[in-house]
Each structure stands twice: as structure tokens, then as C-alpha cells.
Amino acid sequence: MTDLPRPHAHVHLGVFFQGVNHSTIWSDPASGSQTDVESFRQIVQTAERGLFDAFFLGEGLRLREQNGLLHDLDVVGRPDAITQLAALAAITTHIGLVATQNVTYNDPADLARRLASLDLLSGGRAAWNIVTTDNAWTGENFRRGGWLDHSLRYVRAAEFVRAAQAIWDGSPGELVRFSGQTLEIAVTPTVPRSPQGHPVLFQAGDSPDGRDFAASHAEVIFSAHGTDYDDALAFADDVRARTVAAGRPEDDLKILPGTQFVLAATDEEAREKARWVKEQQVTPATALSLLGQVWGEDLSGYDPDGPVPRHDPVIKEIGQTRGTVRHGPDPRAIAQAWRARAESENLSIRQLVIAQERQRGFVGSSATVAEELIRWVRTGASDGFNITPWIVPGGLDDVVDTLVPELQERGAYRTEYTGSTLRDHLGLRDPLTRRTPSSVGATV
Numbered sequence: 239m240t241d242l243p244r245p246h247a248h249v250h251l252g253v254f255f256q257g258v259n260h261s262t263i264w265s266d267p268a269s270g271s272q273t274d275v276e277s278f279r280q281i282v283q284t285a286e287r288g289l290f291d292a293f294f295l296g297e298g299l300r301l302r303e304q305n306g307l308l309h310d311l312d313v314v315g316r317p318d319a320i321t322q323l324a325a326l327a328a329i330t331t332h333i334g335l336v337a338t339q340n341v342t343y344n345d346p347a348d349l350a351r352r353l354a355s356l357d358l359l360s361g362g363r364a365a366w367n368i369v370t371t372d373n374a375w376t377g378e379n380f381r382r383g384g385w386l387d388h389s390l391r392y393v394r395a396a397e398f399v400r401a402a403q404a405i406w407d408g409s410p411g412e413l414v415r416f417s418g419q420t421l422e423i424a425v426t427p428t429v430p431r432s433p434q435g436h437p438v439l440f441q442a443g444d445s446p447d448g449r450d451f452a453a454s455h456a457e458v459i460f461s462a463h464g465t466d467y468d469d470a471l472a473f474a475d476d477v478r479a480r481t482v483a484a485g486r487p488e489d490d491l492k493i494l495p496g497t498q499f500v501l502a503a504t505d506e507e508a509r510e511k512a513r514w515v516k517e518q519q520v521t522p523a524t525a526l527s528l529l530g531q532v533w534g535e536d537l538s539g540y541d542p543d544g545p546v547p548r549h550d551p552v553i554k555e556i557g558q559t560r561g562t563v564r565h566g567p568d569p570r571a572i573a574q575a576w577r578a579r580a581e582s583e584n585l586s587i588r589q590l591v592i593a594q595e596r597q598r599g600f601v602g603s604s605a606t607v608a609e610e611l612i613r614w615v616r617t618g619a620s621d622g623f624n625i626t627p628w629i630v631p632g633g634l635d636d637v638v639d640t641l642v643p644e645l646q647e648r649g650a651y652r653t654e655y656t657g658s659t660l661r662d663h664l665g666l667r668d669p670l671t672r673r674t675p676s677s678v679g680a681t682v
Contacts, residue, residue: 242616249615249650250622250664251642252292252336253285253634254460254496259296260312261498261598263518263629270631273316275325280631282326285333288638289652291663292334292365293326294440294460294624295319299340299371300379307536311524320352327360334660336365336440341398342372342391343380346416347425350402353437354429362434362659366402367460368441370395386420392447394420399439399455406436407669434659435669453480456491457666460624464495465598470619478618492621492664498599498628501636505602512601515628516592525588532569532576542588546580604636608644615650621664 255278256262263269270277282293297319302309316322319337327335335356339349357364370391371377374384386394397418408414408427415424441456443449452459463473473495478488500515502508520528522542530537533551540547551569580590600607614620627633645651657663 294336338367346401350405357432365438464497525591604640
């Protein structure tokens, strides 16, 4: 590779322990618990052995449902993220610890204090993945319902982040005031600053508003653009342009798309393994459940190895009690397209759902995948990758044992940690200098 925009860039790696997913293969004998601390210990220590930047913990605020019943085919619920990461801080020394925390149903003074505590006790390794929620289904768990209008979710997020930063920039004993459209605080900070100043800010928005929010406030953007190179490059160009428009250097925002690695000794073996992984991820029950999302009804009585339903969906709009609707706004059109594909390719329900599931991430030998990751990073399509293992807790073993050495041999990956904080690992600047007391109390 010649004439690269960033010829000496290194690949940054994180691991994403998802809070909601059906990508984890439950049926494999090597599959472990999603709540046992041993699973978390094994993954985070493997990642640190592989010199990863960060361990990224997803979180859900309510168990998911479908058609009024508990949806029990995915990861559903786990211990509080900050509590879990505090435990992991005690058994690690370098790796960053990223907590997903919601700005809609938290209080800024309380959350800022808990994140600052994790940052201080871990020696400057904490990060906050900022997420928003505006659906009443989640809000019911907090006696809030749908109190926040959709149009205000990023307004509140921006105010929440600025309020948290004001608290982190304040000195213990100093009164910090902040007033905005959705919140108002007067708080005295109680936690000293950590070696990295304050937690690193992650954000995963992909809508235009989400990208603008990341460009203005985040230090790392976690995207879904981790499979197709052209798509990733277009996303990176867009968010960097928005970052510059927000008055920041374009490299002020690191881009770490979520992705999956399927590795084997040869490319052909990896492709065969990837087919097996996808088949295991979409169990018969999962296939019926995913098809039921499109049809808007319980299809559990259907044969997953039988034909797709002949009738059209019974509702026009599908609820979001399983998270973001994955198939678009017109279930009837989607159902017709899926049925046409099933008929033309002679696919059963499960075969159709597997075929519709896009192959995510990178598939190949460790040497092949290493070359591709380097191309992405050195041409600016990303700064690294946030890996979702397809099996827990051993899903990082082949990455650390085979892929990392290939990257190191090519001079594209660290051979040791050269700093002690997450900011050091990611190459981020220190937080902005302390706000003056007058600006801290300014009304947004």
C-alpha cells in the first residue's frame, strides 16, 4: 500500500460485550454465562493480554418483549455496568473500561460522580458510552413513561454531557451550577480528577442528529459501519467533516466501528466457519421470532424448516419493545420481498432469515484480515475496531493469539502499552482546560 493518508497509523482494538444481541452462539459447549463474573474476567484479561485499548460493556434498561411475552432468545439483562467495571478494574492494569449509561433516566450529578469514581479508582481508564432513550416502554421502569419528546433526546444529551463536564472540571467543595431546557443542577463535586482528567466520551449515534452530537461532544464514535469498506469510508468522511464544522480538528474524534471477526488457518476455512457461525446464530426459534417481527404476530407455531407464511402482515406498524425496528417502516412490502426471495430460491423460513442476515465483519486467515484492517486504518476508513465475539467468553482467543501478532509483524499494532490511561491508548488530547466558574453556571 503506497500513498496512504496515514501510512504509520496503528490499529486500535476494543471488545464489545453486548447488552442485547442474538449474535452470541448459545448452543456451543464452550458458551459461558452472560452474568457470571468469570466470563467478564476471562474476556477482559484476554483483551488486556492482547494490548486492546478498551473493554466496552453494553447495557439494557429493561427486559425485551415481543407480542406481550418476555423475549428470552437474546441476552436480556446483566449486572450494572459501572459496578461490573469497578470489579474488573481491580484485576486489570491498563485496559480502558467503557460503561454504557443513559442520559434520559439518570441524574447528571449522580452519574458524573459514579463515572468519576470509576475513573479515579481505575487510574484514569474509565469511559462513558452516552446513549439516549425516548420510548415509554423503557421509561415505565423509571416511572417516567414517555416524558421526553423524541426531538429533545439530543438536546437533553448535550445538556447532560455539559453538566457532567462542569462537575468533573469543578474542584471538590466548589459549587457548580448548570441550567438548561431539560435539567438544572447545583452540585458540589466530591471526587478528585483522575490521571486522565475525566472519562473518555463514547457515542454510537448514526442518524444525522447522532452524528452531529458525536462531532460536537464525543471523543470516540462507535458505529455500525464495520463491514463494507466504501460504506465505512463514507461514514468516516462525513463525521470528520461534521467534527471540523463543530470547530474541532478532524482527528479529535476517533472512529471505532463495531464488527465481528471469523478467523481460520486459510481463507476458505474461514468462509466455511463463517457459514457455520451464521447458522448457529440464527436458531430455529430465533428465525421464527425475527420473521414474527416482520409479520407482527407470534409465528412460533410455524415449522422453521417449512415455507414462509402466505398471508401478509396483520399490522401496519411494529412496536419497538425489542429495540430498534430492524426491517423498515413498511412490513407489508418487506414481507412480500422476503416471500418472493424464498419462493425463487426455494428457502425455508430459517434459510430465508439466515440469507437475509448480512455477513458482518471480516472473514479470512489472520494474515488476510490483518492486511484489510491496516488498509482501513491507514486510508482513514476507521481508527480501529470494536469487536463483538460470536462466542463468550473465549471469542477473543484467536484474535489475540493469531491476528494481533500479524498486525505487530506489519508494524501496525502496539507491542506494549506505552501509557497508563485510556486517553494514552487512544491518542486523545487532554480534556479542555477548566471552565471558569462564570461559564460553568451559564444557562444553555
